[in-house]
Amino acid sequence: MEMEPDFLDRYQRQLSLREVGLDGQRALRAARVMVVGLGGLGCPVVQYLAAAGVGNFVLVDADRVSLSNLQRQILFTQTDIGRFKVEVGKGWIQKQNAQIKVSVHTEMLSAENATAYLALADIVVDCTDNFAARYLINDACAFANKPWVYGSIAKFEGQVAVFNALMKYAKVENQDIMASQTSDDSFIRSLNYRDIFPNPPGQGEIQNCAEAGVLGALAGIVGSFQAMEVLKWILGLDGQLVNQMLTYSAMNQSIVKFRLDNNSD
């Protein structure tokens, strides 16, 4: 895909980062990102990735915009109520940059369509609000060998992780080290959601945002963490949240990264 004629000006603030530069900008332009769920997390994910120059989106969500969405799903406005979220999302993206390609799917991700949709993307972002969808994303990505960026929120806290990413595997002084994905040494997949939580919790055990409540800014923060991990993955940067789970607490503004080892099970 050709860069837009004004791209030097448009992306000047990130082109000047050594970690991005022209090659990184081209990688962003070529990247295909699937966002499942266009709610509190999905809105900031789509907005930051589109603004950064991600060139191809696959948006999956069966829901339409409702009044109670507007408190946190800041891509939408009152005039969008009743419209499919993915249609509004596509409109927003193409207003931001008409060259970005967007495919929209007004159905829930399912075992029947997951394989076909995954074939359209390099990386998946989980912005769903239920365990059935999350485990489906996990298993479909494991099957298709695709990485996915997990995010979820509970009241004033959030979790973020990068699962099933292809990582260079090396032994250094008897320690197993996950290095960046730029070498041609042996590769393995990072751990996935089932390595932390092998099975979904019981029905009704964990409340979603509709039941438990949430402040919109938390969704913005956690969605922004997810967008940052997608950008790091596309750009091949170090420090991706692999084999660990970041937990953010808005109440005391703390972040803890919990490590997950291959041998922890």
Next chain:
Amino acid sequence: MMEVRLMSYGALTDITGSGVLEFSIPQSVISAAELMSLLIERYPALEGKTFRIALNERFVTGEFEVGSGDHVALMPPFSGG
């Protein structure tokens, strides 16, 4: 005698009532099983709930020991998006 401090997250805090749980324990070290017994004794509703235990910011399973100064966290899955 040992003070054990645990952090609880997400839906578990609805059960524990606080994100920070403190226990005074006569021994200097307790096992995973003893820790679970203490938790269930004080918060019976934790029994059967889905969560992972992290010891010093590392998820653990099976046998482990908690001693003075260790950080313990109880981490459930989150659902919201």
